[in-house]
Amino acid sequence: MSNFTETLWTRAALPASIDAPGRLAIGVVAFALLTAVSAQIAVVLPWTPVPVTLQPLMVVLAGVTLGARGGALAMAAYVTIGALGAPVFSNGAAGLPWLLGPTGGYLLAAPAAAFVAGWVTGAAGHPVRLFAGLTLGVATMYVGGIAQLMGLTGQGLGSALALGAVPFLVGDATKVLFAFFAVLAVRQVRPSAD
Numbered sequence: 001m002s003n004f005t006e007t008l009w010t011r012a013a014l015p016a017s018i019d020a021p022g023r024l025a026i027g028v029v030a031f032a033l034l035t036a037v038s039a040q041i042a043v044v045l046p047w048t049p050v051p052v053t054l055q056p057l058m059v060v061l062a063g064v065t066l067g068a069r070g071g072a073l074a075m076a077a078y079v080t081i082g083a084l085g086a087p088v089f090s091n092g093a094a095g096l097p098w099l100l101g102p103t104g105g106y107l108l109a110a111p112a113a114a115f116v117a118g119w120v121t122g123a124a125g126h127p128v129r130l131f132a133g134l135t136l137g138v139a140t141m142y143v144g145g146i147a148q149l150m151g152l153t154g155q156g157l158g159s160a161l162a163l164g165a166v167p168f169l170v171g172d173a174t175k176v177l178f179a180f181f182a183v184l185a186v187r188q189v190r191p192s193a194d
Helices: 003-011 020-039 055-083 104-121 127-153 157-164 166-188
Strands: none
Touching: 020 055, 055 104, 055 127, 055 166, 104 127, 127 157, 127 166, 157 166
């Protein structure tokens, strides 16, 4: 695990007796579950098939907290559990058909988004890199979602952006800012842990 990740976990008050692989396993399970819960906080917009959820927040937080590989693993676990039939997608949806539908591209891009967020943030978690990682992680989800919307609807990029990105920009920018300040706040807790 990276220095940045170790610092976050130490400040999250996990017992010191848990080794790095154990902490990673706990983190993977925790973020898969948190993402499943965040998906249930969904607002359906009448003009788009894509609901507003808190999932992007959990996806990028997984990446910057667990690191690139750990975040990707957590999101792969989440998507796999949903694909196998657990009702973890928005509004309790589940199954492979959901992944092939209008919101599937965002879900399928979640492991890559978490990886990008963690990779860009890096081991030190410098604030500029943290902000860039969170932003590019969300952007990665947009790429997957927009690409699948274009494929399903046969519409061009402009129409797909209007359906699958524009309605969410302000909300996702807010999520990025929340994640940024939350991670910085966790760093301030128990400064003697360094």
